[in-house]
Amino acid sequence: MEQPRTALAERIAEQRAGVGDPRALIGEMRRSVLLVPSIDGRLWSAHSGGVRWVCAFTDETALARFALHHGPGDRPMDYAALLGARIVDEVVPGLGEPAGLAVDIASEGGSMFFPPITGIVPDGVAVDADAVEEGRGRGR
Numbered sequence: 001m002e003q004p005r006t007a008l009a010e011r012i013a014e015q016r017a018g019v020g021d022p023r024a025l026i027g028e029m030r031r032s033v034l035l036v037p038s039i040d041g042r043l044w045s046a047h048s049g050g051v052r053w054v055c056a057f058t059d060e061t062a063l064a065r066f067a068l069h070h071g072p073g074d075r076p077m078d079y080a081a082l083l084g085a086r087i088v089d090e091v092v093p094g095l096g097e098p099a100g101l102a103v104d105i106a107s108e109g110g111s112m113f114f115p116p117i118t119g120i121v122p123d124g125v126a127v128d129a130d131a132v133e134e135g136r137g138r139g140r
Contacts, residue, residue, distance in 0.1 A: 005058070005059075006032065006058045006059055007028055007031075007032065008028045008029055008032040008034075008058050008084075008103070009058045009059070009062075009104065009110065011024060011025045011028045011029075012025065012058075012103065012104065012110060012111075012112040013110065015112065016109065016110070016112070025112070026114070026119065026120060029084040029088075029101070029103070029112075029114060030083070030084045030085040030088070031083070031084065031085070032058065032083070032084045033081050033082070033083055033084075034056035034057060034058065034081070034082055034083070034084050034087065034103065035056060035057045035058075035059070035060065035062075035063045035079045035080075035081055036054060036055065036056045036057075036079055036080050036081075036082055036087070037055060037057075037063065037066065037067070037070075037071075037077050037078070037079045038078045038079055038080055039078070043080065043091065044070075045095075045099070046102075050098060051098045051099060051100055051115065051116060052095055052097055052098065052099040052100075053099070053100055053101070053102040053113065054087055054091055054092065054095075054099060054100070054101050054102065055102050055105055056082075056084070056087060056101060056102070056103050056104075057079075057103070057104055057106075058103060058104055062104045062106065062107050062110075063077065063079060065106040065107060066105065066106035068106075069106065084101065087101055088100075088101055088114065088120055088121050088122075089121075089122060092116065092121050092122075092125060093121070093122055093124065093125045098116045098125075098127050099116055099121075099125070100113060100114050100115045100116045100120070100121065101113070101114040101120075102114075115127075
């Protein structure tokens with residue numbers, strides 16, 4: 001029997017289908033408890049496109065799909081359960097480089113990336129913060 005999707009997984013599916021509200025998706029991500037794999041006490045992340053992506057999962061089934069390919073072999077994968085808001089507001093800024101959140105990356109057709117831009121991460125670490133400020137300065 002398949003496990004029901006979490007509210008965040010539902011918002012991701014809506015967004016991927018082109019019928020979701022991006023603000024509702026970001027709000028749900030911030031309210032959701034996400035499972036972040038860890039190795040030796042460090043949260044799992046990966047570099048791609050000049051960004052460090054903290055990898056997180058909406059439930060244990062999504063985490064298990066990831067662990068099949070990236071896990072420590074025959075041992076269970078350790079993970080931390082963190083609110084999405086804590087990841088983007090505290091963990092991402094602490095990485096000291098452009099960073100975002102990648103959710104359910106091992107779920108075919110179900111992944112979602114939350115890039116390091118204003119409205120997702122704090123303005124001080126958003127890669128577009130200067131452009132947003134410039135736009136505000138011209139009366140937009």
